[in-house]
Amino acid sequence: MKFKLLGQFEIVVTEDRSFFLSRSKVSQLIGLLLVQNGETVSVDTLxxxxxxxxxxxxxxxxxxxxxxxxxxxxxxMPGGEHVLVTRPAGYVIQVPDDAIDVAVFERLVQRARRLLDGDRPEEAMGCLDEARALWRGPVLVGMMIGSVLEAHLTYINELRFAATHLHIEASQRLGRHQEIIPQLRLLVAENPLNESLHAQLIKALDKCGRRAEALQAYRNLWRILDAELGVEPAPELQLLQHELLSRGSVVHGRS
Structure with missing residues (x-):
C-alpha cells in the first residue's frame, strides 16, 4: 500500500489499483493518523x-x-487489517515510512541538506528533484482540515519551502544561475515580503551579467517594503545594492 497526501488524497493498493478518498470526516481522521504515522493520537486530539x-x-x-x-x-487491502490499531490512549496507524509520500519527501529533503553540508550539490539536486516530483498539488487538497491537521500541513508546506531554498542553493553552487531566475521571479511574486528570496534573485541576475535588472529588483523590493511595512530592506540587502552601484561606478570611471 502507498498513501499519497501531497495532492489529492489517494491510496494505492497495487500497481493497477488505487482510489481517491472523498471529502469526509473519515478521510480527515485517516489523514491525521497518517501524518503522525507510528504515533498514538489521543481520543481528545481526534x-x-x-x-x-x-x-x-x-x-x-x-x-x-x-x-x-x-x-x-x-x-x-493486503495486510490492511493491521494498519489501524487501537491503543489505551487512542489510535495509531502503523505503516512503513516509505509508504507515505510525506515521509519520503521529508527524508529526501533531510538527505539533500546533509549532502549540501558535505559540499555535494549535484547529489543534493538529485534528491531534491525526486522530492519535488512527489507533489501533485496542495497537501490533502479538497479534504476537510481541522486545527490539528492544519498545524501538520503548515509544517509540510514549510518543509517544501525549505526544499525550494535548498534547490536554489544547489543550483547556485553548480553555477546554474540563469536556470533559477524564472523560478526566483515566481517565488518573489508569491512571497513579496521574503527578503531572502529577493536577495537570491538579485545575486542570480548579477551573476548572469544583468546588473541593471538586479538593481531594478532591489528597487522593487524597496517599494514593496515601504508600502507594506514602512521599512527599508535589511542591511545585507542595502550592502548588496551598494556593491552593485559601486562596481558600476568603477567601470564608468575607467571608461
Whole structure:
C-alpha cells in the first residue's frame, strides 16, 4: 500500500489499483493518523481535529463509528487489517515510512541538506528533484482540515519551502544561475515580503551579467517594503545594492 497526501488524497493498493478518498470526516481522521504515522493520537486530539470547540455530546461514539468505517476501508487491502490499531490512549496507524509520500519527501529533503553540508550539490539536486516530483498539488487538497491537521500541513508546506531554498542553493553552487531566475521571479511574486528570496534573485541576475535588472529588483523590493511595512530592506540587502552601484561606478570611471 502507498498513501499519497501531497495532492489529492489517494491510496494505492497495487500497481493497477488505487482510489481517491472523498471529502469526509473519515478521510480527515485517516489523514491525521497518517501524518503522525507510528504515533498514538489521543481520543481528545481526534475529537479536537474533527469538531474543534463544537464537539457534540455524542463525539466519542461518533468517533468510534468513524474508526469502524476507516477500518473497513483498509479491510480489503493486503495486510490492511493491521494498519489501524487501537491503543489505551487512542489510535495509531502503523505503516512503513516509505509508504507515505510525506515521509519520503521529508527524508529526501533531510538527505539533500546533509549532502549540501558535505559540499555535494549535484547529489543534493538529485534528491531534491525526486522530492519535488512527489507533489501533485496542495497537501490533502479538497479534504476537510481541522486545527490539528492544519498545524501538520503548515509544517509540510514549510518543509517544501525549505526544499525550494535548498534547490536554489544547489543550483547556485553548480553555477546554474540563469536556470533559477524564472523560478526566483515566481517565488518573489508569491512571497513579496521574503527578503531572502529577493536577495537570491538579485545575486542570480548579477551573476548572469544583468546588473541593471538586479538593481531594478532591489528597487522593487524597496517599494514593496515601504508600502507594506514602512521599512527599508535589511542591511545585507542595502550592502548588496551598494556593491552593485559601486562596481558600476568603477567601470564608468575607467571608461
Amino acid at each position: 475529537i479536537e481535529e474533527l469538531w474543534g470547540e463544537n464537539a457534540p455530546r455524542s463525539a466519542l461514539t461518533t468517533l468510534q463509528t468513524y474508526i469502524y468505517h476507516a477500518r473497513k476501508i483498509f479491510a480489503g
